[in-house]
Amino acid sequence: MYQTVPQSSSSALPANPAQVAADCWLSLAADLRQVADRIATLAGTDTRPASVNLAILGSVMEGDAERMVPLVDALAAAFGTTAAIGADGGRRRDQYRADPLVGGVKVCVYTYVPEPEDAEKAAMRAELDALRAQLAEGGTR
DSSP: OOOOOOOOOOTTSOSOHHHHHHOHHHHHHHHHHHHHHHHHTTTTOSOOOSOEEEEEEOOSOGGGHHHHHHHHHHHHHHTTOOOEEEEOTTTOOEEEEEOOEETTEEEEEEEEEOOOOOHHHHHHHHHHHHHHHHHHTTOOO
8 A cells, every 4th residue: 555755845856846746747756856865864774675666657558559659758768768569577468668777776667558469360350341341232142
């Protein structure tokens, strides 16, 4: 379960707080600065995490792919990399994703996309469409 933590003031925030609130990316950057400030309070401790990940998910809805793929491309470019189709671990869903590494932080930028249709299924669909068109014209003679 997630717990919202109180925000602290930071000198790294842009000078105009209204501008931050109006732009989701500036707001996200401000939130990540808050995360970084809190992580910095652990300086001097001996225990290290196995990994640190930041996930930016475009959408879990495959139907949003047309809108979200350009977002993933823009984020990938912002990190100096490119995105590509990849499989989602064990869920058997395709993702369009980029996984840049920024220092010790793996940034996972992705959105779910429709699974491409295999060739056999595409051929069967084309045959079905042709048969439907024949029926619409009065059937076979």
